[in-house]
Amino acid sequence: MTSPDTAPVPVAADPACVRSIGVVGGGQLARMMIPAAIELDLPLVVLATAETESAARVSADTLLGRHDDPAAVRALAERCDALTFDHEHVPQEILHGIEDDALSAVRPGSAALVHAQDKLVMRDRLTRLGHPCPRWWEVRDAAELDAAIAAAGGRAVVKTPRGGYDGHGVRIVETAADASDWIADLGADGALLVEELVDFRRELSAQVARRPDGASAAYPVVQSTQRDSICFEVIAPAPGLDEERQQEIQGLARAIAEDLGVVGMLAVELFETVDGRVLVNELAMRPHNTGHWSMDGAVTGQFEQHLRAVASRALGDPSPKAPWTVMVNLLGGASEDLAAGAAAAMEADAGVKVHLYGKSVRPGRKVGHVTVAGDDLEDVRARAHRAERLIIGRADAAGAPDETAGPESGTAPRPRTAPQDPTDPRSAA
Amino acid sequence: MTSPDTAPVPVAADPACVRSIGVVGGGQLARMMIPAAIELDLPLVVLATAETESAARVSADTLLGRHDDPAAVRALAERCDALTFDHEHVPQEILHGIEDDALSAVRPGSAALVHAQDKLVMRDRLTRLGHPCPRWWEVRDAAELDAAIAAAGGRAVVKTPRGGYDGHGVRIVETAADASDWIADLGADGALLVEELVDFRRELSAQVARRPDGASAAYPVVQSTQRDSICFEVIAPAPGLDEERQQEIQGLARAIAEDLGVVGMLAVELFETVDGRVLVNELAMRPHNTGHWSMDGAVTGQFEQHLRAVASRALGDPSPKAPWTVMVNLLGGASEDLAAGAAAAMEADAGVKVHLYGKSVRPGRKVGHVTVAGDDLEDVRARAHRAERLIIGRADAAGAPDETAGPESGTAPRPRTAPQDPTDPRSAA
Structure with a gap:
């Protein structure tokens, strides 16, 4: 199950064991850390701006406050052994203060996180390090x-x-x-x-988890497709990626994690260009939408893995459990009643995994996701997209996967010279 | 992935959709319902006797009160569309009152639950129905x-x-x-x-989920081994059980669920006798220790399945995701520091799934469980037992699976004329 390419490097555990974790931000990423924290018995405290936020609705321990309020973030840090993030918007000054006063271990630390906060800093650093950028x-x-x-x-x-x-x-x-x-x-x-403007055939995403001591684990590289500039479909692993290319991309993600000193999950979003290169598009230092497939599709889901890394625990096996796992985002649509749609999707397909974020529905808002795993990519994709349509309440629920949803299953996608979605602001159309 | 034997019977969903569930009891079974409830966005309220109970520690919504206090259980029922259970000790009179006043849907209902509460009622009813008993x-x-x-x-x-x-x-x-x-x-x-005294070769367990409308889903029959009369190891599926026998036993469990009108998960604990019969030992109408393997090992874990049944949602696919999944209970031992042991177990094996219940350690107390899934039963068992020893802090962590832990892997167990554990109070020794 564990292959040499994906197995965590065996390193002794950090003796200063983290016993509680604070999460800045109350969105769905914080929410999805909670089930993993329960199973690992790692107490989690969420800093949310309102009790109605996605994570605050289900957290047993919530502090109310803003991510950019120094007093609120410091109060969270004082209650926890380690601090981590639902998003990358916490000001550097706040993090420096917590680090300087050793209130809590900040993971990822401010010096790493700045590369996910400031795209100019990221481009400058990656270029100096020799990592491929547009x-x-x-x-x-x-x-x-x-x-x-x-x-x-x-x-x-x-x-x-x-x-x-x-x-x-x-x-x-x-x-x-x-x-x-x-x-x-x-x-x-x-x-x-x-x-x-990069002439790319598709977007890929490479996720690695890294512990404070440098041990890391790389997930399979996935293919990500956007709709209206929001991640819509992820196929794990990316179709048509040979083993050599897969290892090269995993190596790039590991190198970036090491070079920047990331702790926790790192997502490296990539362009695969029409002339066969990969270029770094964006970095995220937290669980990422392109890794939601792993909750159901990998031995260790990304939320558990993030907590293990942040808590200096051994990293889990990132291997996939099925040949193919497809994740489709639920973006707010016509129906405000996700429960009825979810019931219909589960009725139609006993194998679909439904994840709802407890958020009110607004058009285009991420309100949940579905995954389906199996042996036949075409079947798995069709089932995941059908479930999405049933939950969101789109009229064409019985039809085929949306034309904009990406390449044909099982084959490398046809070359494109622009982002796939004609409504994308970066589109050539 | 869904076979005809395990696929839920397609039946239209209950139109009166359950939007919130109350759980009577704050033990680890209620606790493990919480992650599933979060993912399905089904609000859960836990009735616990103290904020330090296993489920109360991690629940976003806890009522404090006793399961045998009518006012407490009624207060829970008034807050929820459906009521279900962490254990079977709620008095019938309390349930009758809630059912008579239609405060909440009681699932399983009192008329079913009495068969898991009173062993004489259970034996009498099963015998009348013609189901095999000692x-x-x-x-x-x-x-x-x-x-x-x-x-x-x-x-x-x-x-x-x-x-x-x-x-x-x-x-x-x-x-x-x-x-x-x-x-x-x-x-x-x-x-x-x-x-x-039944002359049995081993104990089996058959779990089915049943919805209010009669739709049901049967999990693979598993083999369960006790230590000191407490479930210790579960192998899914039960080794050496041919397809015909598997279907016969699943049919028995489905028939009992139907005959008794169970809603939610039903566990039928069985003796497989030395002369080749199966006899019903006990019934449980809730998620059960013999089903913990399914959290990691099946497409739909038993806690999610229980909530789906109780909420009248479509049932999920109960198919296993790997050829073998082994669950080993963590029973309180020498070490009071489970976190350190868990870190060691995760360090030793990236593929082990650790579940801790947030309970203080007392000798013999169920404080967690581990699962390992894979293709080779001997390897999977050895890894699960090693993880158990590392977490519990037993001195022989490097050794082979405990001799009392059950049959040799991959083969049918050797015939026994008494429970396997010489310290079992029912033992012939």
Whole structure:
């Protein structure tokens, strides 16, 4: 079950055993840590802004407060041996204070986390380390932006370095005027990140877990497909990826985790280019949407693995339990009643695993996900997409997987010269 | 993945969808329902006697009160659409009141649950229904007990009909004097159950889930081995059981669930006799220790399945995900520090799944369990038992599986004429 490529490196456990973990943020990632924490008997305290937040609804121990309120985050740190995150938006100054005062072990630490918080810092560091990135430029005004666009070939992606997610803070531009609002908002030290438009065939994601002592475990590389710039479908493992390429990409993710000193789960989102390279797109230092498949599909799910890494426990086996696992996100749609849809999906297919986040439904909002595992990718994909349609209440529930949902099963996807979804802001259409 | 033998019968979902569930009792079974409830977004309220109880420690919503306090159980019922149980000790009168007043759907209902509460009622009903039982007698005084012992061949098992568990309330006797204390305690209507000593080769357990509308799903029949009258090891599926016998036993469990009107999980504990019959030993109408393997080893774990049945949702696929899954209980031993032992076990084996119940350690107390799944039963058993020894802190952690832990792997066990453990109170030794 454990192959040499995926087995954690055996290293003695940290003697300073973490007995309680604080999670900053009350979203679905914090929520999904809770079942794993219960089974491991690792007490978890969640810092949420309201008792109605996804994780706060089901947490036995919740502090109310904001992630950017130093007093709230310090109060959490004082109650826990280690601090970790539902998202990457905690200000560096707050983390520095906790680290300086040794209130709690911050995992990942501020020096690692900054690479998931600031895209310019990430691009600069990865480039110095020699890890493959799209061509990129740091620009401070309209003239620099126009020069970068010209260097990129007349069109480019411009990103705000901080605060972006799910397509927010990302724009395709042909002239500096297309980002004049962002330029106007730049402060004295402000800058924007410009990247070349990558000609990619598909997006991949490589996840590794890393302990404080450097032991790591790599999950199978998966294929991720977006809809409206939000992760929609994940196929584990990525179809058509040969063993050599898989190990190369896992090695890249391990190297980034090591180079940046990540503790916990790291997701490296990648472009597979039409000319056969992989380029780093984004980093996330927490459980990630592209790893939800592992909750049902791997020996050790990513939420358990994250807690084990943060708590300095031995890492679990990341091997898949079935030849194929497909995850499809539930994005808020027509129906506000997910329970009825979930009942219908479970009635239609006894093998579908339904995960609901306890969030109110708004169009496009991530409110849950489904997974299906099995031997036949085409069958597994069709079942997962049918379940998604039944739960979300889309009219075409009986039909085939959505055309925008990615490549045909079992084969490498057809080459594309732009993101798959024509509504994607980065699209060429 | 779904075979015709295990697939739930497709029946339309109950239109009156259950949106919240109350669990009477705060033990580890209630605790292990919580992760499943979180993923399904089914709000759970736990009635526990103290905030330090296993489930209360991790529940986001706990009522404090006793299972035999009518006001406490009614308060729980008033908050929930359906009521279910961590144990079977809620008095019938309390359940009747809730059913009569329609405060909440009681699942399983009192009329079913009485068969898991009173062993005389169970033996009488199963015998009338023609389901296979050991020979048994109801006795009210010493003379009747001596007569029953004589009829059973000079030795017999005597049981208190109510309140027994894990070997409590069970005694091997050769004369009425051996149970004189129990006879003295019998009230005017009191009686004891006497059963023949069954010559069995091993114990099996058959679990089915049943919805209110009669739809059911049967898990693979498993082999269970006791230590000190407490379940210690479970092998799923039971080694050496041919498909015909497996289906026959699953059919028996389904028939009992249907005949008694069970809702939720039913465990039928069975003796496999040396002459090739199966006889019903005990019934439990809740998730059961012999089903813990399914949390990691089946597409749908028993705790999720129980909630789905109680909530009138479609039942999930009970198929195993690996050829073999072995569960070993963690029974309190030398070490009070389970966290350190668990860390050692996880360090030694990345594939072991550790479940801790958050209970203080007392000798022999169930404080957790481990499971290991894989293709090679001998390897899987050895790994599960090694993990158990590392966590419990037994000195022989490096050795082979305990001699008392059951049959050799991969083969049918050698015939036995008594329970396997010489310290078992029912033992012939």
